[in-house]
Amino acid sequence: MAKYILKRIFYLFLTLFIIATLTFFLMKMLPGTPFSNQNRMSPDQLKIVKAQYGLDQSVFVQYVRYMGGLLQGNLGTSFQFNNEPVTALIGQRLAPSMQIGAQAMILGTVLGILLGAVAAIRKNTWVDTLATFISILGLSIPSFVLAVLLQFYLAYKWHIYPVALWDNFQSSVLPTLALAALPLGNVARFMRTEMVDVMSSDYIELAKAKGNSSWKVVTKHALRNSLIPVVTIIGPMAVSVMTGSMVVENIFSIPGIGEQFVKSITTNDYPTIMGLTIFYSFLLVVIILIVDILYGFIDPRIRLGNGGKE
């Protein structure tokens, strides 16, 4: 197991290295200067600024410097925010993003599991149809549409929650709801398929033959076995929440990373785009790694090896 984790961590860094390299050169391919927005600069000024950011060096030197910086946890310096390091930007903006992200994941997962389990147990009944319909809605309605609708009705019209801005838990409710829809749909759908599978397996039949009531068959045997594979979709879900948060934060004016990312796109703030891309990828590969390791611990078949032949 330890060897496996070490190997995975090695690949994690390899992946990040490749992503960083690709992002760096992609950004260098961009036409024009990064300062085209600030056209009031004189050529001399421009030269100074360029030197300040190391842009007067050859691309290769810039690359080596950038990668060296990365090794020390330096994601570069923003063009737009008074030389603020990207890491500092992330530091300031991480909390709100994490809060609504985590809330949305937990809400989506818990409701999704319940919905999927109920649908599987009541397979081919109206309960199943309803649950499936809800999960399809969750999957199909883009988070930004949902966000706008929620904002308009729950905040602007009916004043239940604040329209925008970030200050207390209340202001995190609507963005959380908007973001939770997609994971909810995903988990519910996945959970239903898994559970239908499990419910038709031989060991569930044996559990019934032991005299377990239907309720106990579900709680003691079916639920755990269907829940284990759900862990595997946490990674993709994190991605959807992450990307969804870009617009949702924007719509609700939440000072998070997603909002920063969109802002840096519109202002051509390349170092920030690069830094955030690498940061997002880092987050994702770490989440996937944790999930894989976690999966190994939850599932005894993996934890204890295959025990000989299959």
Next chain:
Amino acid sequence: MADEREKIVQVRNLKQYFNIGKPNEVKAVDDISFDIYKGETFGLVGESGSGKSTTGRSIIRLYDPTDGQILFNGQDISKIKSHGPQMKEFRREMQMIFQDPYASLNPRMKVKDIIAEGLDVHGLVKGEEEREKRVRELLDMVHLNPEHMTRYPYEFSGGQRQRIGIARALAVEPQFVIADEPISALDVSIQAQVVNLMQDIQKEQGLTYMFIAHDLSMVKYISDRIAVMYHGKIVELADSDEIYNHPLHAYTQSLLSAIPVPDPEIEKTRERIDFDHSQPFSDDQSLQEVLPGHFLYCNAETAASFK
């Protein structure tokens, strides 16, 4: 004497390992040697995981053997390239009948095209008319209604599918057919149909069979000679009557003692012989002829005791 008969297949020190060098390395076939004579049915029995199916697949070159030689009509085919003219020629001479009648036919193809696949590959027929005629002949040979050639596999029962598989293998007129557990997925009443058909065709066309199975009574019935495999090695090889009447290896004895017989009186008196799986082999053992035509995996001392 047995040795004067013509040998069609000679397997020499065949090894088939998987995941070589990795922690999960499997020695599926571990240094086996045997001959198959022209026109005979050679039975290969063993329990699951013994390497019997792997042996068949290595001989027909679905795998690339790790080591050793496979002589087919005197020519070593263990190392010929998988996409060369030599291989193509070889593919006509040796064919296989598979185990699972539900997985061995492509569900998206018509019976006609399934049977004609070999004809098409080797260009054995010219034109649609000749192709159809040949397919009719083949269907007739396996006692299937030629009208069924436009149907899809799912419309047939297990036994019928297995016969379609036989027709496909025989379409290219091979000399040697490996039957990999061809009846183990079939019901008892259907098994005899398939076995009888295989025997009839063998007589008509002078085929040589290698019959792989775990059902010892059926193997005994159909085979001339039998090899018993255990953990990737052949532990005993002899004429089928000899194996059944005078099993020498403890594993063979245990296997034979476990066969249930459809006769309550015999069952009452049957004594199961246990085999100790903990230390099956030792380094000084090898497969040697201890009695005429009777090979046993043992050490020199044991072999000498039979002399």
Next chain:
Amino acid sequence: MDKILEVKDLHVNFATYNGTVQAIRGVSFDLNAGETLAIVGESGSGKSITVRSILQLLAKNADIAKGSILYHGDDLLQKSEKGMDNIRGNKISMIFQDPMTSLDPTMPIGKQVAEPLLIHNNVSKKDAMARAEEVLRLVGIPNPKARMKDYPHQFSGGQRQRIVIAIAIVDYPEILIADEPTTALDVTVQAEIIDLLKELQQKIGTSIIFITHDLGVVAGIADRVAVMYAGKFVEYGSVNDIFYNPQHPYTWGLLDSMPTLDTSEANRLNSIPGTPPNLLNPPKGDAFAPRNKYAMEIDEEEQPPYFKVSKNHYAATWLLHPNAPKVDPPASIKKRFEKFKQLGGSVK
């Protein structure tokens, strides 16, 4: 003898996409205390559905259309779901075919074995585990104390089947239903499991209903045998009746198509031609008639009733009707008749 279970005129239908499949078409049998009844038949003959009906462990699209299943005179089909839960795993338990998939992969086996006790008996967890350990030892799991905490994938197929058997017998059931318990196993392991079942039957005095397609296994384990074809019993009787004095042509066909170790290649195997009927539209007459070498006109028109061959031996074939012509059974069957005479039976 004590009749503990009586199945009367059981009919089970399955609603499928293509229509209603009449899987069981009037099955009746009884089971005595301490005996082993084997139900033998080909795949699709309905043997598994018959025994699953007893515990009502059928798929959702199944419908027990008719019949009764009396357990000590109590109709199980009239019981509530809760009432059935009290029977399952307690009075009547079941062993399934595939040991590789029958155990919950995420639960230690000790807990799985102890589960029926915790459901049905008012015992402490500790006592249940102690008993589970004892039973695991009984079924031949070495070092059960340490292995209780292991998960199913850490055991071989044969060992897993032993664990499944341990689950089935942990609460001393009156009836043990074994649904092809050895089909997925190698022949040497099969022999071990069958010996184990016989030994356990001696020890705990349970009755066994044993389902298989292998007549060899039947000969070794059964006291009585029922031969099933196309959703019906075509013949049933004592193990000697069925093996030495078979009367139904299907039983003949089954026995005759198996090579025995003394069948040499010279005497060709006899096969039953054709395939079993589709039970979407079961034939009007005898379902076996189209494959039957001895079929008569009446077979195509009317289903045969059960003719009594001897005490407790019945066969559903018109050949036993007084007006039927005398037919010549296959040679191997005649040999069996000889043996029946030697054993003191009277053959027609």
Next chain:
Amino acid sequence: MGVKNNMEQIPNVPKEKFKLIHDENNNEQEKIGTPSLTYLQDVRRRLFSNKVAVVCLTLLSIIVLISLFAPLVAPHNPNAQQVTLSNLPPKLGNLNIPGFNGYQNMGGKMVDAYKQAGASKDTFYLLGTDYLGRDLLSRIIYGTRLSLIVAILATLVDLIIGVPYGIVSGWKGGRTDTIMQRIVEIVSSVPNLIVVILMMIILKPGLGSIVIAIAITGWVTMARLIRAQTFQLKEQEYILAARTLGESSTKIATKHLIPNLSSTIIIQTMFTIPNAIFFEAFLSFIGIGIPAPNASLGTLLSDGQKAFRFLPYQMWAPAIILSIIMIATNLLGDGLRDAFDPQSDD
């Protein structure tokens, strides 16, 4: 015949009924009674018996047809501006249907917006106009068309890259597979949308860029699925049989693999389409997608959102169409999956 005396009740059957009728050459048993259905016919039959799938299929067909014939169907030029007639609410002829009568809430009073703007009596916009006085219905029709084009092109690229990639990786196995899978892993380690955004920043905004950007990440899922399936298929005995017959790898791929992968491919496609539509909408929504003045569902949503508080109809219409397409494709995908791979107990 001692045994027969023990029979309790012997049915009375005339003797002539007991004539043996066995016919040695009876081939009855081998006959197949049912009509021959090809696999696809069977799939179609199952699909059409699924009401939800049929409804979705019909809805999607209508939407596709309308966008196909957009120039004929659209009542106005989608990009024609008429600033005097800006932000008009929906009006359906001169029928007085609430919500579609051209009335608008202004300062708490319902006012006929058309009259105020000085529009002629027979001027009406079914879904109203936007801030530049463009007909929203026409823009939605053209926008849907554009979104569908993006989806179809992206899906095509997906098929062209993903399917062969998956087949090769799965079929070759071993080292080739390991390397190809590492690439897939790396590509999928960056959130799709970020790659798409990066690509959009580098490329010039527009249809082609969007398709390329989506395609760069989209094929990964397809490739993964196809690889896993190929792995299973290549151990199937009919593939082994083809190999022992000497069939070449290309022939095995076309004759055996692709027909048996088709269900996976079709089903996956049904999930790629809504994904591509979502990506396009997302990009246009944050302003780096389809450039003005062209309409796509994303740009319409983006425009609509800005005025949502006051003129909600401007966002509702594209949002509903987008959601319908997404829901219908998702449900149709589910329906197709059930049709291709029926569960035995249904």
